[in-house]
Amino acid sequence: MADTLLSVKDLVVEFPQRRGLLRALDQISFDIKRGEILGVVGESGAGKSLTGASIIGLLEPPGRVSGGTIELDGQRIDNLSTAEMRKIRGRKIGMVFQDPLTSLNPIFTIAEQLIETIQTHLKLSDKEARKQAIKLLDDVGIPAASQRIDDYPHQFSGGMRQRVVIALALAGEPELIIADEPTTALDVSVQAQIIDVLKNTCKEHGAAVMLVTHDMGVIAETCDRVAVMYAGRLAEIGPVREVIKHPKHPYTIGLMGSIPSLAHQVERLVQIPGSMPRLDAIPEGCAFNPRCNRVFDRCRTERPDLIAVEENLAACWLHAKEAGA
Amino acid sequence: MSQQPLLKVDNLTRRFDVSKPWLNRMIEREPKQILTAVNQVSFEVEKGKSFALVGESGSGKSTIAKMVVNLLNPSSGHIYFDGQELSQAKGAAFKSLRRRVQMIFQDPFASLNPRWRVGDIIAEPIYAFGLESDKLKVQKTVERLLSTVGLTGRDRYKFPHEFSGGQRQRIAIARALSANPEFLVCDEPTSALDVSVQAQILNLMQDLQDEFNLTYLFISHDMSVVKHMADTIGVLYLGGLVEVNDSQQLFNQPVHPYTRMLLDAIPDHEMTGRRRTPVTGEIPNPINPPSGCPFHPRCQYANDRCKQEVPRSKAVMNSTVACFAAEEGRF
Ligand SMILES: Nc1ncnc2c1ncn2[C@@H]1O[C@H](COP(=O)(O)OP(=O)(O)OP(=O)(O)O)[C@@H](O)[C@H]1O
Numbered sequence: 324m325a326d327t328l329l330s331v332k333d334l335v336v337e338f339p340q341r342r343g344l345l346r347a348l349d350q351i352s353f354d355i356k357r358g359e360i361l362g363v364v365g366e367s368g369a370g371k372s373l374t375g376a377s378i379i380g381l382l383e384p385p386g387r388v389s390g391g392t393i394e395l396d397g398q399r400i401d402n403l404s405t406a407e408m409r410k411i412r413g414r415k416i417g418m419v420f421q422d423p424l425t426s427l428n429p430i431f432t433i434a435e436q437l438i439e440t441i442q443t444h445l446k447l448s449d450k451e452a453r454k455q456a457i458k459l460l461d462d463v464g465i466p467a468a469s470q471r472i473d474d475y476p477h478q479f480s481g482g483m484r485q486r487v488v489i490a491l492a493l494a495g496e497p498e499l500i501i502a503d504e505p506t507t508a509l510d511v512s513v514q515a516q517i518i519d520v521l522k523n524t525c526k527e528h529g530a531a532v533m534l535v536t537h538d539m540g541v542i543a544e545t546c547d548r549v550a551v552m553y554a555g556r557l558a559e560i561g562p563v564r565e566v567i568k569h570p571k572h573p574y575t576i577g578l579m580g581s582i583p584s585l586a587h588q589v590e591r592l593v594q595i596p597g598s599m600p601r602l603d604a605i606p607e608g609c610a611f612n613p614r615c616n617r618v619f620d621r622c623r624t625e626r627p628d629l630i631a632v633e634e635n636l637a638a639c640w641l642h643a644k645e646a647g648a
Numbered sequence: 649m650s651q652q653p654l655l656k657v658d659n660l661t662r663r664f665d666v667s668k669p670w671l672n673r674m675i676e677r678e679p680k681q682i683l684t685a686v687n688q689v690s691f692e693v694e695k696g697k698s699f700a701l702v703g704e705s706g707s708g709k710s711t712i713a714k715m716v717v718n719l720l721n722p723s724s725g726h727i728y729f730d731g732q733e734l735s736q737a738k739g740a741a742f743k744s745l746r747r748r749v750q751m752i753f754q755d756p757f758a759s760l761n762p763r764w765r766v767g768d769i770i771a772e773p774i775y776a777f778g779l780e781s782d783k784l785k786v787q788k789t790v791e792r793l794l795s796t797v798g799l800t801g802r803d804r805y806k807f808p809h810e811f812s813g814g815q816r817q818r819i820a821i822a823r824a825l826s827a828n829p830e831f832l833v834c835d836e837p838t839s840a841l842d843v844s845v846q847a848q849i850l851n852l853m854q855d856l857q858d859e860f861n862l863t864y865l866f867i868s869h870d871m872s873v874v875k876h877m878a879d880t881i882g883v884l885y886l887g888g889l890v891e892v893n894d895s896q897q898l899f900n901q902p903v904h905p906y907t908r909m910l911l912d913a914i915p916d917h918e919m920t921g922r923r924r925t926p927v928t929g930e931i932p933n934p935i936n937p938p939s940g941c942p943f944h945p946r947c948q949y950a951n952d953r954c955k956q957e958v959p960r961s962k963a964v965m966n967s968t969v970a971c972f973a974a975e976e977g978r979f
Pocket residue numbers: 338345347365366367368369370371372373374383384385386537602
């Protein structure tokens with residue numbers, strides 16, 4: 324118990340709409356351990372960002388958590404007031420988003436922004452805070468940090484800015500960092516650098532990370548465990564090596580096969596027929612059933628829960644003990 | 649190999665004037681600023697083959713694509729299609745070249761007219777190039793094309809917004825095919841798509857190539873996609889081709905230090921345990937590129953010569969590279 328940092332149970336997020344409620348997240352459950360990096364993958368619209376936004380209390384209205392619980396350090400955070408949640412953001416949970424420019428204020432220097440964030444959360448003098456700010460920039464790999472710290476964001480390149488954003492996220496010494504597509508907007512050669520910074524710096528600072536991305540390569544290089552989302556639900560979760568090398572859910576199996584391989588030449592990529600359903604047209608039973616090559620009767624009527632298969636959990640009836648599949 | 653290449657790009661250069669307005673320049677005493685987006689690029693593509701251009705953002709991929717399909721004029725250099733120079737073709741010859749070379753863009757949302765029905769979008773090139781004027785026959789062709797790309801004939805009554813990203817890219821492909829082209833320029837055709845949808849489109853493109861003997865100029869920043877699709881790969885850095893080689897060969901034995909670095913930057917999504925050397929540095933400002941070899945500030949093999957002289961493409965070490973260290977055998 325003690326090493327569970329974040330615990331999400333049966334999380335449901337809904338958007339009230341003219342024609343009733345749109346259920347965007349449907350009973351999502353997972354844990355993140357202290358210091359662990361959990362990846363969250365899935366295609367566009369699967370609910371990755373919404374999951375992150377629910378945890379940090381930044382769901383855009385009218386979206387709301389309408390079921391389940393979110394606990395941080397054993398304390399519920401899904402029912403906190405806006406003011407209480409604001410205290411947790413930055414201090415207990417840090418954030419890194421896709422576009423570094425949205426997280427940085429163009430009219431303040433890097434030093435001003437870092438020092439302000441540090442002093443919001445930690446009782447440090449100006450001098451101590453500046454020293455801490457330089458150390459953070461140093462940790463995320465800004466060369467000559469003590470000279471560059473008084474620059475403005477526009478004087479930094481895209482990759483450097485994303486390093487600064489990671490430093491900002493770490494400034495309040497949070498226990499958890501939620502990073503939503505932190506490398507997607509960057510050049511490939513810079514992506515690799517940012518992945519390394521995120522992984523190593525967070526480990527050094529003892530922060531757990533929830534890393535949202537659609538890039539399996541980033542997941543493979545960074546994460547301890549990975550959760551695969553499909554149509555607002557969790558399809559599979561497990562240790563990263565197991566999910567990548569021995570996926571148990573037919574969707575994960577298809578997803579892995581659809582990525583062009585570098586290791587060996589394949590004639591044809593694995594192709595999952597069709598596309599992910601819209602949220603207002605999710606089929607009965609297993610959400611994946613119209614596209615699944617292993618579908619059987621039960622899949623069309625009953626929704627599968629996460630079922631333990633070796634080291635993974637997969638929401639698939641193939642793995643039910645009594646299924647005999 | 650003695651066969652004439654379908655596309656020949658010879659010493660292609662494109663510059664952009666990115667100066668501030670004249671008055672600001674006078675006040676701030678700034679000189680004119682010229683950005684060389686494409687710098688003396690040469691390559692050839694044989695009929696029925698796929699040539700891929702890879703490179704990071706700003707390396708000049710789209711600028712080359714636009715020149716090949718004649719959406720942009722070269723500042724200097726030549727483009728030959730089937731032996732005819734693009735810029736010299738006039739009248740009927742020009743129209744025929746435009747038909748034979750079609751393009752598919754990255755953004756399937758922007759490239760289709762939202763107010764047109766899918767059937768009209770696909771039929772447009774058929775009328776524009778005068779391939780057929782009989783309405784019923786055109787309709788039959790549109791239906792056939794829709795089924796070729798995995799949609800149904802009924803889809804021609806719908807509007808683009810009724811389709812997903814992958815389906816829209818299929819529509820864009822059907823539209824390109826309706827001109828009956830021989831050559832398709834595909835500029836990041838799957839970059840905006842999820843990997844599972846990307847797999848569908850890449851498979852479709854391979855099937856179409858087999859069926860219609862198409863030739864591709866395929867553009868991507870994704871090395872694993874390029875490896876899957878291309879026979880030959882050209883690597884661009886700051887507007888210049890630094891290495892061209894057979895796809896297998898390039899991956900097995902990259903020669904140019906930048907090619908090596910790009911390969912090293914690919915995350916190991918299969919967890920094969922491949923070891924990565926950390927990538928260093930970032931792409932310099934293209935308005936003010938480094939002297940000599942543009943890669944020298946990031947290159948571990950750079951020496952004084954690299955800082956002064958510009959390396960030219962040469963056949964060395966079973967590849968074609970622009971690198972002094974490769975020429976001099978300094979690796
Ligand atoms: N304000 C809203 N109103 C209605 N539906 C919404 C709203 N915000 C998000 N959604 C829906 O919730 C679903 C999940 O969205 P989310 O942003 O979490 O996807 P994602 O997995 O992060 O996708 P991407 O990879 O594109 O970022 C989507 O289908 C989206 O349309």
